[in-house]
Amino acid sequence: MNITHLTPDPTGLVDWPTLSNDRKSVVTVGVFDGMHRGHQAVIGRVVELAKQFDAFSVVVLFDPRPGLVHKYAAEHHGSEPDANVRDSQALTNVDERLRMMRALGVDQVLVVRYTLAFAAKSYRFFLGQMVGKLGMRTLVLGQDAAMGKDRAGDVKAISTLSAATGVFELEIVDDRGPGHVWIPGNAAPHMPSEWGEPADPCASMNKAERRAWSKKQQAKLHRTWSSTNVRYLLSQGRIVAANEILGHRHAIEGTVVHGEERGRTIGFPTANLDEASVTGYLPVDGVYAGWLVDMGPADDGDEHAGAAAADRVASDDRARIADGSPWRWPAAISIGTKPTFSETTGLHERVVEAYAITSDWLELYGHRVRVEFAGFLRPQVKFDSADALVAELARNVEETKRLTAV
Structure with a gap:
């Protein structure tokens, strides 16, 4: 090409x-x-x-x-x-x-x-x-x-x-897919409050209830297969529905930087993404199952290297991204603040972290990585103690293994 x-x-x-x-x-x-x-x-x-x-x-x-x-x-x-x-x-x-x-x-x-x-x-x-x-x-x-x-x-x-x-x-x-869908005109990112993949809030409504909901939400009609619909679904944590429209897993990319390294102290070392470097739409805050892919050392940011980078992307990166490649691992992914520790640290910045499920030690600082999403696990919540958080993270890892078929 x-x-x-x-x-x-x-x-x-x-x-x-x-x-x-x-x-x-x-x-x-x-x-x-x-x-x-x-x-x-x-x-x-x-x-x-x-x-x-x-x-x-x-x-x-x-x-x-x-x-x-x-x-x-x-x-x-x-x-x-x-x-x-x-x-x-x-x-x-x-x-x-x-x-x-x-x-x-x-x-x-x-x-x-x-x-x-x-x-x-x-x-x-x-x-x-x-x-x-x-x-x-x-x-x-x-x-x-x-x-x-x-x-x-x-x-x-x-x-x-x-x-x-x-x-x-x-x-x-015909690029519409299965017709059209109503999307709230005032839609804003909304983190689900329950554990597990969110359901379609309109799925159990009858026609009158759906009409009332659409009016209240100032909903507008959009193609089911549309970027707008995918963006809306991701903003509600509905990864499975978004991936179905995409026909592939939604992914973001970013550069790994040093974080607080708190995950390492509790047995869950994470790759922390520099939010300013992230490309791709960030789903709403929450914990997700997915994959982490090492795309190699980040380039030097030379804006004149676009054509060469594009050629590399279309060839070398495909080998890294491919299912079963040695550069990819199942991962539990966290997006948002760290409510369990934020009051102590005073840090409330939104961060993206991915815990790769592997027995190997990964040195990814300065690397460009890809984070792919398979499903929503749970909302961001504050735990009473670090031990309670560790226990929940262990459950998240097991659920991630199940969803990624490891």
């Missing part, structure tokens, strides 16, 4: 590469945050059609998320976020999306830095560039796709343009 990083000029123009003088391409466009089943259906169809037509399969991937750029601009007098602004709402980083696109068999990924000037271009102009520069013969989109200035290029408008010009075909993929 060839990966090209492109930055629009100040006017929003992109210097698109010429892929071939005689070979056409099948293209899709978007953010693909989370790479859920809907995204996989769209990209899978791109690859399928490209093989059928002996064309390039091409993904135009926007980074950072448009939602982040526009929200940041609205809050900072029209300025745009730089590379140091962390997108806490992004489900996945670009590296993760690239890994999955390679696994799906994509030929070309064009990673375009999303800017306000670029966003101001009309969808007609953008699609003209796709045809003229990339040789686009077919555009593949999901059912609710929209692009260009003010998102005027929805499926209906693009279909009309395709029919009027005859220079490209439009194919729409």
Whole structure:
């Protein structure tokens, strides 16, 4: 898979590469945050059609998320976020999306830095560039796709343009999954109060009760297979439901730093992640079962090493991430403050810790690690003593072993 990083000029123009003088391409466009089943259906169809037509399969991937750029601009007098602004709402980083696109068999990924000037271009102009520069013969989109200035290029408008010009075909993929779901408009992260995987609060409601709940929550209708729904589920601790939509385990990545080392003193040494380095959406506070993956020493942060890093991510990292690799271990994962000790230490910062279930001593300081989530175990609670906490952690480890089939 060839990966090209492109930055629009100040006017929003992109210097698109010429892929071939005689070979056409099948293209899709978007953010693909989370790479859920809907995204996989769209990209899978791109690859399928490209093989059928002996064309390039091409993904135009926007980074950072448009939602982040526009929200940041609205809050900072029209300025745009730089590379140091962390997108806490992004489900996945670009590296993760690239890994999955390679696994799906994509030929070309064009990673375009999303800017306000670029966003101001009309969808007609953008699609003209796709045809003229990339040789686009077919555009593949999901059912609710929209692009260009003010998102005027929805499926209906693009279909009309395709029919009027005859220079490209439009194919729409059903990327909704099993219909739609109501999500509270005022949703905020909510830590479950009970032990075990949370249930759908609406599952036992009848139609009238569900209607009343939706009205009270100011709920809005969203596709079941959507990044918004995955984000909502993770914010409620509903890992299993989120993973079902994703079609893979939700994961975050970050750099291991020195913590209080209290876990070591009670027999549960943890890898502590620097929150500022974390990429991927952090589920709500709680204790989870999952896996810890050693991705190797962190790079030096050279922003000009993007293309080389992307190539490494798509090859070397896949071996580390693979099930059964020697770089991964089942892990009990804690997100949040440390209520049992915070009154004593005076520390109330939100932290991410992972206790790898292995008899080997792991030296991971300064390493980039991946934390994958399998299920919710329990809320963060204050225990009466360190002994009570140790006993509970032992139970969490046994439950983690069960959920990760060790």
